Amino acid sequence: MANSNSQVQIQTEKEKNTGGIKVRRAIAYVVLSFVTVLCLFWFFILFINATRGDAELAKGFTVIPGGYLIKNMLGLMGRPEIPIWYGLLNSFIIAGSSAVLATYFSTMTAYAIHTYEFKAKKFMFTFILMIMMIPTQVTALGFIRMVYAMGLENNFIPLIVPAIAAPVTFFYMKQYMDSALPLSIIEAARIDGSGEFRTFNTIALPMMKPAIAVQAIFTFVSSWNNYFTPALILKTARNKTLPLLIRQLQKSDYLTQDMGQVYFMIAFSILPVIIVYVFLSKFIVQGIALGSVKG
Amino acid sequence: MKEAKKGNIVKYNKWGYIFLIPFVVVYLVFQVYPLVSTIFFSFFEYYEENLAVVGPTWNNFEHYIQIFSDGSIVKYAENTIIMWLMGFIPQILVSLLLGAWFSDTRLHLKAAGFFKAVIYLPNLIMASAFAMLFFTLFASSGPINSILVDLKILDQPFRFLENILATRTLVAFMNFIMWFGNTTILLMAGMMGIDPSLFEAAEVDGATSTQVFFRITLPLLRPILVYVAITSLVGGLQMFDVPEILTESTGDPNECAKTLIMYLNSQISVSKNYGLAGAISVVLFVLTGALSMLVFWVTNKKE
Numbered sequence: 001m002a003n004s005n006s007q008v009q010i011q012t013e014k015e016k017n018t019g020g021i022k023v024r025r026a027i028a029y030v031v032l033s034f035v036t037v038l039c040l041f042w043f044f045i046l047f048i049n050a051t052r053g054d055a056e057l058a059k060g061f062t063v064i065p066g067g068y069l070i071k072n073m074l075g076l077m078g079r080p081e082i083p084i085w086y087g088l089l090n091s092f093i094i095a096g097s098s099a100v101l102a103t104y105f106s107t108m109t110a111y112a113i114h115t116y117e118f119k120a121k122k123f124m125f126t127f128i129l130m131i132m133m134i135p136t137q138v139t140a141l142g143f144i145r146m147v148y149a150m151g152l153e154n155n156f157i158p159l160i161v162p163a164i165a166a167p168v169t170f171f172y173m174k175q176y177m178d179s180a181l182p183l184s185i186i187e188a189a190r191i192d193g194s195g196e197f198r199t200f201n202t203i204a205l206p207m208m209k210p211a212i213a214v215q216a217i218f219t220f221v222s223s224w225n226n227y228f229t230p231a232l233i234l235k236t237a238r239n240k241t242l243p244l245l246i247r248q249l250q251k252s253d254y255l256t257q258d259m260g261q262v263y264f265m266i267a268f269s270i271l272p273v274i275i276v277y278v279f280l281s282k283f284i285v286q287g288i289a290l291g292s293v294k295g
Numbered sequence: 296m297k298e299a300k301k302g303n304i305v306k307y308n309k310w311g312y313i314f315l316i317p318f319v320v321v322y323l324v325f326q327v328y329p330l331v332s333t334i335f336f337s338f339f340e341y342y343e344e345n346l347a348v349v350g351p352t353w354n355n356f357e358h359y360i361q362i363f364s365d366g367s368i369v370k371y372a373e374n375t376i377i378m379w380l381m382g383f384i385p386q387i388l389v390s391l392l393l394g395a396w397f398s399d400t401r402l403h404l405k406a407a408g409f410f411k412a413v414i415y416l417p418n419l420i421m422a423s424a425f426a427m428l429f430f431t432l433f434a435s436s437g438p439i440n441s442i443l444v445d446l447k448i449l450d451q452p453f454r455f456l457e458n459i460l461a462t463r464t465l466v467a468f469m470n471f472i473m474w475f476g477n478t479t480i481l482l483m484a485g486m487m488g489i490d491p492s493l494f495e496a497a498e499v500d501g502a503t504s505t506q507v508f509f510r511i512t513l514p515l516l517r518p519i520l521v522y523v524a525i526t527s528l529v530g531g532l533q534m535f536d537v538p539e540i541l542t543e544s545t546g547d548p549n550e551c552a553k554t555l556i557m558y559l560n561s562q563i564s565v566s567k568n569y570g571l572a573g574a575i576s577v578v579l580f581v582l583t584g585a586l587s588m589l590v591f592w593v594t595n596k597k598e
Contacts, residue, residue, distance in 0.1 A: 021402065
């Protein structure tokens with residue numbers, strides 16, 4: 001009797017909750033829709049305005065796209081101090097090479113710690129975890145003086161090669177290996193007579209593909225977006241990456257600025273990342289939580 | 296037999312060192328050496344004037360005394376922290392709310408994947424491009440003013456970037472938009488890691504969602520909240536691209552948006568006072584180093 005009574009009580013409690021849940025769900029959808037607008041509104045204006053001409057833009061904002069997209073692009077291409085296609089190419093070379101080096105060598109570093117037993121192993125692992133959060137800016141001064149002394153000013157090398165030592169990528173790879181690369185497989189390869197370097201390249205590396213893909217995207221994007229270090233190293237217009245060209249465009253006289261070109265330049269710089277994101281967003285969002293929170 | 300096996304292990308294990316070579320060499324050349332020389336420069340008079348290099352000559356703690364006594368480093372640290380807080384407080388509140396909704400199985404939100412993808416998007420957008428966009432949108436002749444005047448909210452265009460509060464708010468708002476999606480996903484992952492039987496037990500006991508959130512979710516989430524707060528502060532101390540572009544490198548009005556890294560950057564590439572830049576770097580290194588140790592300690596406490 002007491003039992004059924006408490007069951008009834010739970011029943012009514014549940015009904016009350018489902019009524020409450022509908023209200024809460026409605027509130028959640030309203031808030032989420034608002035947040036969505038807050039995130040996308042700026043880019044909506046950006047892409048509309050990139051299609052409009054300077055004279056139209058001066059008249060005020062409308063939601064209807066204009067027909068000036070190509071003209072804005074051609075206008076920018078006629079300005080030798082803002083070589084947008086060189087900027088695109090430079091950004092691609094630097095970000096692409098960084099992504100390849102960072103993922104390959106971070107996997108290798110993680111593999112060393114994961115697979116082998118050696119004296120300095122624990123020390124190395126702890127050391128890399130500790131330096132993970134030291135920002136590159138604090139070593140920038142010494143870095144720049146060294147780069148200039150090496151004669152690598154205006155060169156891509158100092159923007160690409162340091163990617164080989166990427167503690168965050170290393171940490172992600174190590175986490176992934178712990179769950180996806182059993183030592184027995186490496187042992188089996190040894191018995192089959194595979195050399196250590198070959199085992200790494202032909203067995204371990206392919207098994208790490210999902211983690212490599214996630215980290216390749218993140219490294220590419222952060223290098224693509226990087227402003228601080230490239231701004232200290234790249235000096236001539238033709239060697240500059242897109243973020244530097246944006247600053248270059250901002251520096252040119254603002255009053256005589258063709259605003260259509262400014263919007264086009266911004267859209268042009270962020271479009272590649274947006275396109276990749278449209279196709280891979282699910283994969284990327286899943287990837288964030290995996291590496292950052294331990295355990 | 297046993298010895299042979301041990302010999303094998305030793306033979307293989309030298310590969311541990313071999314595979315570490317690329318990381319170690321690159322790290323020594325591009326991180327350790329620059330760090331050591333940065334610290335070294337901070338104790339020297341070393342600058343460029345009219346293309347002539349002066350120094351380096353030893354001058355003790357002069358640069359440190361200078362940046363603290365003229366109040367510059369304190370002022371720029373204050374700007375940085377104020378703008379970080381203005382962005383971080385709404386960020387953590389919104390992220391907790393959204394994280395709780397996304398991880399609530401009873402709520403069962405449809406299109407959660409879409410919403411997560413949208414709120415994470417701004418994190419991948421080039422910060423300098425985003426800042427340039429806001430610089431243009433919020434200009435006195437820009438579209439935001441034109442919309443506000445058209446809607447009769449304003450009588451005449453408001454000069455956002457000539458107002459201290461408005462400039463700082465814009466920087467903080469951009470940081471908020473860029474980072475709250477990332478924080479939401481981290482907190483959500485933490486919330487999903489909480490033992491579901493705790494929620495079931497609370498449900499049976501008739502706890503409301505609010506009670507569940509404050510009595511179960513929040514206390515169990517504390518380590519992750521601490522992690523998020525400290526890593527965000529370390530990121531906040533590196534704030535550069537957004538205020539740099541939004542204020543055209545000046546930090547104006549009244550240098551209210553000039554951050555520590557903008558100060559460092561101007562000493563390296565404009566004033567070319569390398570000794571002073573070294574001292575600023577060392578202060579930043581000590582600050583972020585201490586905070587990193589704190590994160591390291593918090594995340595490894597369990598073991």
